[in-house]
Amino acid sequence: xxxxxxxxxxxxxxxxxxxxxxxxxxxxxxxxxxxxxxxxxxxxxxxxxxxxxxxxxxxxxxxxxxxxxxxxxxxxxxxxxxxxxxxxxxxxxxxxxxxxxxxxxxxxxxxxxxxxxxxxxxxxxxxxxxxxxxxxxxxxxxxxxxxxxxxxxxxxxxxxxxxxxxxxxxxxxxxxxxxxxxxxxxxxxxxxxxxxxxxxxxxxxxxxxxxxxxxxxxxxxxxxxxxxxxxxxxxxxxxxxx
Amino acid sequence: xxxxxxxxxxxxxxxxxxxxxxxxxxxxxxxxxxxxxxxxxxxxxxxxxxxxxxxxxxxxxxxxxxxxxxxxxxxxxxxxxxxxxxxxxxxxxxxxxxxxxxxxxxxxxxxxxxxxxxxxxxxxxxxxxxxxxxxxxxxxxxxxxxxxxxxxxxxxxxxxxxxxxxxxxxxxxxxxxxxxxxxxxxxxxxxxxxxxxxxxxxxxxxxxxxxxxxxxxxxxxxxxxxxxxxxxxxxxxxxxxxxxxxxxxxxxxxxxxxxxxxxxxxxxxxxxxxxxxxxxxxxxxxxxxxxxxxxxxxxxxxxxxxxxxxxxxxxxxxxxxxxxxxxxxxxxxxxxxxxxxxxxxxxxxxxxxxxxxxxxxxxxxxxxxxxxxxxxxxxxxxxxxxxxxxxxxxxxxxxxxxxxxxxxxxxxxxxxx
Ligand SMILES: Nc1ncnc2c1ncn2[C@@H]1O[C@H](COP(=O)(O)OP(=O)(O)OP(=O)(O)O)[C@@H](O)[C@H]1O
Ligand SMILES: [Mg+2]
Numbered sequence: 001x002x003x004x005x006x007x008x009x010x011x012x013x014x015x016x017x018x019x020x021x022x023x024x025x026x027x028x029x030x031x032x033x034x035x036x037x038x039x040x041x042x043x044x045x046x047x048x049x050x051x052x053x054x055x056x057x058x059x060x061x062x063x064x065x066x067x068x069x070x071x072x073x074x075x076x077x078x079x080x081x082x083x084x085x086x087x088x089x090x091x092x093x094x095x096x097x098x099x100x101x102x103x104x105x106x107x108x109x110x111x112x113x114x115x116x117x118x119x120x121x122x123x124x125x126x127x128x129x130x131x132x133x134x135x136x137x138x139x140x141x142x143x144x145x146x147x148x149x150x151x152x153x154x155x156x157x158x159x160x161x162x163x164x165x166x167x168x169x170x171x172x173x174x175x176x177x178x179x180x181x182x183x184x185x186x187x188x189x190x191x192x193x194x195x196x197x198x199x200x201x202x203x204x205x206x207x208x209x210x211x212x213x214x215x216x217x218x219x220x221x222x223x224x225x226x227x228x229x230x231x232x233x234x235x236x237x238x239x240x241x242x
Numbered sequence: 243x244x245x246x247x248x249x250x251x252x253x254x255x256x257x258x259x260x261x262x263x264x265x266x267x268x269x270x271x272x273x274x275x276x277x278x279x280x281x282x283x284x285x286x287x288x289x290x291x292x293x294x295x296x297x298x299x300x301x302x303x304x305x306x307x308x309x310x311x312x313x314x315x316x317x318x319x320x321x322x323x324x325x326x327x328x329x330x331x332x333x334x335x336x337x338x339x340x341x342x343x344x345x346x347x348x349x350x351x352x353x354x355x356x357x358x359x360x361x362x363x364x365x366x367x368x369x370x371x372x373x374x375x376x377x378x379x380x381x382x383x384x385x386x387x388x389x390x391x392x393x394x395x396x397x398x399x400x401x402x403x404x405x406x407x408x409x410x411x412x413x414x415x416x417x418x419x420x421x422x423x424x425x426x427x428x429x430x431x432x433x434x435x436x437x438x439x440x441x442x443x444x445x446x447x448x449x450x451x452x453x454x455x456x457x458x459x460x461x462x463x464x465x466x467x468x469x470x471x472x473x474x475x476x477x478x479x480x481x482x483x484x485x486x487x488x489x490x491x492x493x494x495x496x497x498x499x500x501x502x503x504x505x506x507x508x509x510x511x512x513x514x515x516x517x518x519x520x521x522x523x524x525x526x527x528x529x530x531x532x533x534x535x536x537x538x539x540x541x542x543x544x545x546x547x548x549x550x551x552x553x554x555x556x557x558x559x560x561x562x563x564x565x566x567x568x569x570x571x572x573x574x575x576x577x578x579x580x581x582x583x584x585x586x587x588x589x590x591x592x593x594x595x596x597x598x599x600x601x602x603x604x605x606x607x608x609x610x611x612x613x614x615x616x617x618x619x620x621x622x623x624x625x626x627x628x629x630x631x632x633x634x635x636x637x638x639x640x641x642x643x644x645x646x647x648x649x650x651x652x653x654x655x656x657x658x659x
Contacts, residue, residue, distance in 0.1 A: 055572060055652045076576055083574020094569045094656070098252055110245060111574040155573070 003029035008061035036208035087156030091168035126154035146177025267548020268595030276603025284617035325509025348479035367461035371470030387434030408461035556643035568655025588640025596632025
């Protein structure tokens with residue numbers, strides 16, 4: 001078991017009022033899983049991703065990453081877990097603008113204290129893997145959106161993480177580039193990479209083996225979510241038909 | 243570390259104009275410190291070297307007015323004041339036995355050569371009454387004639403030795419030897435002409451000027467102590483000339499000699515104090531040092547202002563790069579990695595300012611020495627300290643922004659637009 005979330009709650013303090021963003025989340029992800037998390041805007045997807053990515057701690061509940069209780073970890077060990085255990089892919093790529101594609105991919109290896117020569121080699125392999133072997137020295141501004149996202153994926157997999165965590169990886173891409181990214185994800189998953197991907201597009205979620213939905217801070221199965229939607233559609237639909 | 247340096251240089255390169263303006267304060271501060279130190283060092287080095295060349299290793303211990311530190315006692319026409327006895331032979335012997343003393347002799351001196359004239363033409367000079375061994379202590383060069391011999395003392399002859407400066411003033415192109423001059427009411431026959439070996443031409447400073455005016459161009463008439471009373475009307479001696487082993491001992495030996503001489507002084511108005519070329523130079527040097535400390539203080543304010551500028555820009559830079567910091571943290575950069583990156587950037591920024599400042603300072607120093615004729619010597623420790631200091635400014639003013647960067651919360655930072 002790579003991820004195990006039990007009774008996770010997350011409240012945000014806005015002013016003096018505590019606003020719940022996640023309510024009693026229970027989720028398990030096995031090695032090799034490819035999970036899509038869907039949900040309407042503001043439902044808490046990014047909040048959940050931050051917790052899974054060890055960027056934020058839950059208000060309550062227990063989160064085990066690869067058997068490690070994240071709630072008990074100090075800042076430095078969280079850095080190490082993020083560095084070696086998790087590969088992040090963001091909606092807006094988040095590449096360093098002044099660094100070349102290769103240097104961007106080398107970044108997590110640098111923090112893992114990999115020697116320069118080896119770092120270069122691993123980064124080059126990762127870029128070749130995402131089909132950008134010929135554009136290693138390009139700056140992000142010289143790359144298309146799809147290419148940028150593939151550099152970001154190369155960066156995410158460079159340290160051979162336990163899990164690839166993607167927040168709307170196709171959100172800023174046209175459909176063709178989006179498809180390329182999805183193909184890459186599927187290929188990585190076939191090779192054994194565990195992937196958790198957040199999206200609000202059904203077509204993208206369909207690439208995953210399994211889909212769950214967050215609705216108003218609560219985790220639902222696809223079926224439960226469809227029932228809720230149907231119920232709502234009935235309510236509104238009746239008025240429409242009348 | 244190397245990676246941090248590369249990142250810093252990249253960062254600075256991408257904001258050339260901003261970096262240059264930020265560095266300006268540091269550049270100006272460091273450059274002015276280098277200029278000040280170079281000129282001070284240059285002047286005092288040249289002063290020291292010419293001092294060594296001058297061969298002046300004697301100190302004069304004279305009577306000074308207690309109420310006026312610059313006023314020496316000149317007893318001409320009034321005689322020795324009460325409470326002051328002529329210096330005895332035993333006292334001189336005691337002085338000779340002091341540590342660091344090579345030789346000593348008692349003299350008597352007046353700055354007013356009353357009635358000095360030749361063929362009715364008046365002139366002015368300082369008159370000294372000396373014992374025979376006086377000339378052995380001084381590095382004089384005899385240009386013609388002789389110094390005093392035993393018979394001059396035994397017979398009480400009215401003979402005199404004069405400086406070449408005075409000789410050319412009194413006799414122009416004629417030989418001075420054998421000429422008879424009037425001093426006081428007496429006639430003195432010139433038996434020798436000498437000059438002082440002093441070469442200050444290489445100095446180009448205020449001090450040099452004063453030393454030149456004060457020493458070189460002076461006219462001296464030296465008479466045997468036995469015939470002094472004929473001119474001065476009072477008995478020798480009231481001063482001592484001491485030859486010292488090392489210029490470093492100037493102050494201590496001078497004090498020791500003055501202490502011995504003051505034992506016999508019962509006057510409340512006068513006391514013995516030492517004076518020497520070195521001491522004068524040292525006091526002048528200490529004045530310049532005070533000035534230089536003041537100037538460096540002002541330059542430091544410019545460094546401080548420069549440092550605040552660096553801090554300000556670093557804070558802006560942290561805010562601008564919030565997203566980058568968040569990303570780096572997400573990718574596993576630890577707090578101290580971020581801290582190191584920003585601190586390096588700040589240190590690189592101020593060190594570059596320091597190096598540019600040093601180069602500019604060296605350039606200006608040479609320019610000043612060329613245009614104003616002031617000597618400049620680049621002091622290597624000053625350069626090292628200046629660069630080190632600018633690095634410290636980078637640390638001191640970079641630490642707050644760096645800590646701010648290191649403590650950013652990755653999610654807040656990633657979300658930042
Ligand atoms: N730092 C924060 N402080 C206060 N409230 C927050 C904070 N971050 C998120 N929230 C709130 O938590 C809820 C969930 O936000 P979240 O960003 O997880 O939504 P999301 O599902 O990712 O939405 P989207 O699809 O628009 O990205 C929202 O109501 C949001 O306003
Ligand atoms: Mg979101």
